[in-house]
Structures are given as C-alpha cells and as structure tokens.
Amino acid sequence: MATIHDVARVAGVSIATVSRVINDTGYVKHETRERVDAAIAQLDFHPSAIGRNLRQSKTNIVMVIVPEITNPFVGDVVRHIELYARSFGYSILLHEYMRNGMTAEQTLRFVEARRIDGMIFLTAEAKLKEFEQLSAKWPTVLACEYVDHLAIASVSIDNIAATLDVMHYLLALGHRDILLVNGAADNISSRDRLRGYRIALEQAGLALDPAYVYQAVATPESAYACVSQALRAEMCFTAVFCVSDVLAIGAIKALRDHGLNVPTDVSVVGFDDIAFAAFLDPPLTTVRQPAGEIAKRAMEMWMQVCAGESAQYPVLLRHELIIRSSCAQKRT
Amino acid sequence: MATIHDVARVAGVSIATVSRVINDTGYVKHETRERVDAAIAQLDFHPSAIGRNLRQSKTNIVMVIVPEITNPFVGDVVRHIELYARSFGYSILLHEYMRNGMTAEQTLRFVEARRIDGMIFLTAEAKLKEFEQLSAKWPTVLACEYVDHLAIASVSIDNIAATLDVMHYLLALGHRDILLVNGAADNISSRDRLRGYRIALEQAGLALDPAYVYQAVATPESAYACVSQALRAEMCFTAVFCVSDVLAIGAIKALRDHGLNVPTDVSVVGFDDIAFAAFLDPPLTTVRQPAGEIAKRAMEMWMQVCAGESAQYPVLLRHELIIRSSCAQKRT
DNA sequence: CTGTTAGCGCTTTCAG
C-alpha cells in the first residue's frame, strides 16, 4: 500500500507537493505535476481516507437511521439518500433503529465516537428526547418526520393534510365508519395522522370513537391482527385507512379471510405508494410520498447544516392521493 | 471535544495509561484506573474512532453492496447483517450497486481509499471480473450468490436444487408448459435457476423452449411486461415461475388483467418468501431463503477472512418450498 | 512554485 511518502520519493518532490496535486490545491508547475501523476500511477497510489479523516476531523460519512429497512418505501428513500450523498462525496452508514434494538443512547455514543459526521433520521419517536441535544452538537436532519418546537431541520409531507385528503375522499364516497390503522402512538407522523382523522370527522359532524383507532407495528401481520379483532368484535365499519401500504396488505387479507370483498364491502386506503401498490389486487388507493424528493432535500439540508447555514426549518413537500381501485361508494 | 490528553492531564497520568484503561489492556493499578474513569466521566470523553482508525489502519466498517434495497428480501438480509456486524463492533456502509450506477471500478476505488475494511456482496454479476482481484486484496464475501472457480468465501442456498423443487412440484401438479421469469442473464443465480429449470424439464422428458424463458429486471413492472407479452403472443402455458416474489406480484397482475385466474387457470410460484408473500391474494407459494442465517454466516465468514483464516468456501444453506395457494392442479 | 514542519487522536513498543 503506497503512501504519500512513497509517491514523493519516486517523484522526487515533497509530500506537500504530492498533496497539492492530488487535491488540486495551490500552484504546482505543470512539469512537476506530471512527474507526480506518473509516480502515482506507477505505485498505484490511492490517498488514504483514514489519514484524511484524522487530519480534517471528519469522516465523510452520514448515518441514516431508519425504522424498518424492509419497508420498500424506506428502502426507496434510503436509496436516494445514498445517491445524493455520493454526489457530495459522502457515504451512508445504515442503522435500523427500532428492530435492531439500538437505543437513542447508543446512537449518541456513535456520534460521540465521531465515526460519522452527522445523521439523517427517517423516524422521529417523540420519546427521542435526545434529539435536541443531538442536533445541537452534530448535524442532524429529520426526513419524513418533524418534531415541533424543536429547531431541527426537517423535510416531510404534511401528514395532517394528507390524512384530510384521504378522509375527505372516503367521506365523499359515503363512508362514515372508518377504521384507522395507525402507527405507534409516540411516533410524530402517527400523531399527525390521528389529528387529521379527528379533524375530518369533526368537520363532517362525526364523533371520533377511540375504538376505531388501532396502533399497529409496521408489519402486515400487525394490521391483519387489528382488522381481525375489529371484525370479531363485530364493529361496524365500511372503510379502513392504513398509514402504510405494508399495513394495507395485511388489512385487505384480514377482510378477505372474513369473507368480505374489497372494495365492494369495505374500502381500503394505504400510504406511501410503494412500487407494488399498483400491482396488488385490488390496485391500492394510497397517498404518494415523494421519496426521491424527500431524500434529495434531506441531503441538501444536511449539507447546509454541516456548513453552518441555518436551514429553513420544516420543509413540507407535496403528497398526492393516488386513486386506484381499493375504494368504492358505500353501499346503501 | 475532550481528547485523551485532556483526560490524562485531569487524572494526572500519561495518555498511555488512559489508553490502557479505555481498552482494558495491560496492567493498571486499581486506584489509578478509578482516577482515570473519574476524569473520563467528568470530561464526557469518548475515544475518537478516527484516531483509532489511523493508528490501527482499519475502519471497523464493512461495505454491503446490494442490487436493490427496495426489495424486502434484500432489506431483510441487510438488516441482519447490520445486527451481526454491530455485535462484532462493525458498522455497515450501504451501497446499491446497479441502480445507482456504481460501477465495479468505482467500488474498487472505494476500498482502495481504505474507507472500509472489506465488503459483503449480495449480488454477483458474472461480469464483475474484478471480484477475484478485489477479494485477493481485501476481505470479501458473497452472500446469496457464489462465483464458481473463484476462491471467494460465499454463502447462499442451492439455487439449482431450489428450482428443481419448484419444478418437481409444478410437474407433479400436471404442468408441462412453464414460463420462467428469470433475472439478468449475467447473474449467477439466474444462471443456476435456468440450469435447474432445464434439468427438471429434461428429467421429465420435456424440451426447453427458449421462448419460455424471460429476463426481467427486479421490478413488478418488468414481470408484468414479460407475462403480458407471453399472453399477447398467445403462448400456451399453465404455470409461471418467478425468481423473486416481487416479480411474482407483477406476473399475477398481468395474468389477472388478461382475465385469467390464479391459480385455477395459471399457477404462479415466487422466490424469497418476503414478509407479505403470505398476505397476497392468493397467498404465494414460494421458496424461502433463510435471510437471517445467510446474514449471520456471511458476517462470520467475513470476520474469518479478515482474521486470515481460510473459510470453507461455498457454504450452502437450506431453502424450503413454502406451499400456499398460488398453484393448482393443471386442469384437464 | 515548492519544501519544512507541525500536528489531527490514538495505540504500542520500550524503558524504567
């Protein structure tokens, strides 16, 4: 493994000059540069990232913390973050947060060891109180979520508005009894979706029955269990709104296994618009989140935060209700 | 940011002693250790990974190269790799290979810069000739795939045997005209699956018609296009074997859109057994790959390779044909 | 335009 010293020796120059040519910084006589380049080629020299890291006290690595990498929507955002990160010379260190049992405290240790330059969270648990101290010390941005009253850069869609769109659509189809299969209660976007649900109901002069709100974990099994339970309890509902497509898949199966047809008996709406949403049976009506755009803005904001620029805090991107075939007019 | 020098000064010892206590190496008098621990706590000192990296010429980071992070099966393997990696003190740097346009050469540069200690590939393109040179220089293991005649540690299932299982099952149900929706031709596991397909056909005294073999990219759209084309060409087939569940989802929709029922008109088999395979309609018959086990072995082998131990090369794990409801007896 | 020099934060001989 050739080092900068080897190159310097072979080229007959100082290591400073070699550094100048590899970083294209400062003046180097053309002829000297050629000698150095030749030596680099001859020795198959590649500057060590480790040496640079130490010297510059940075790693060029951003940690991406996700709730559940198995969810295609999450994968899509991560993929795009990687893409943009690379264009800025960064790499991404992936961490699955919940499922792998990494606590906020452990995450903290991670940055403290300066193995990374900062982090992008794809999830924001309200209980993550350490957010504030974390983001005060290291570049942090929230993607897909935001934490109110905290001055942390974030980019997401407006979950309340998106839920309102879904609810208005369902209400317009005549549905009055709508099950909400929500995420964990301490999750910010779950909270917003619940708010949207409540607001829409109120606007329609309907009362929110807490029994109609379920908290699922992010698996089809979990949604299946929630809907099955509602069915067994003989709750009366004609529509189900799931806060992710993955959940919707489980809900649809529960309905079917109970002998119900989607959408003629019960309408179902998902969230995210993952790649197979259109391929399910029935094609899923869902809320599209702009994964690529979220990733792009998240990375850009993160770079800004790194540069000490104050990012405009909560950036809200446009969602879109994608109407396919999993909803129908309520039968009279 | 406190450094080891600060701790040494506060504790009234040398930095060598501080190093000894934080690494628990060598002898340190109990009382001295306590003083150092107190100083560490007081200063909120955390040893810098960067400093260690340089000193030890290693990063404790393993790059995981995946074909398509959006595929839940891939996500599952990655998730487990991260889990095991962390238990060994490693973190994972994620790279999506194909879709993000990272070439093998770029990957090479990456290791050359020693930003990582080695890599685990979840995909093996035959064209990746650089594999050999790569693995000769840096710890490399292949997960989910293997490259024959190359002395690279690998862990995967036996794709030929798995395909044989699927084909025997389909053949036993009376199917004779079976579409194979395969992956890219230069992909090792695609090649093996094609082999299994051919062998099963030969054993049954059937000829392989190349028109029945499609090459899809890893999206439901792609499988949809393949099956639609077969349908438009009025090819006669009663079963479709897709080399991933993601593909199967697209195939099923193509069949449905053509007015065909799955499984009564056409049987469909997938591969991977992703989390929602059981929740699809119909529940998908598929080949389960042991994602967690693959990840575990991959990480273990990688550690062995790092340690210079010669891993027993191709490790083959058990697959399992999961029979659900997407296949039926061929109608007479 | 180029070289000398001083570290970045840590681990590891080597002495004592």
Next chain:
DNA sequence: CTGAAAGCGCTAACAG
C-alpha cells in the same frame, strides 16, 4: 505498574 516517545497518512500553515 506507568511514562516517554514514535508514528499511523495526511493537510495546512509558513517560509522561502
């Protein structure tokens, strides 16, 4: 049991 000192590979002043 502890300290001094060397140095991992690189960049960035600072001189010249």
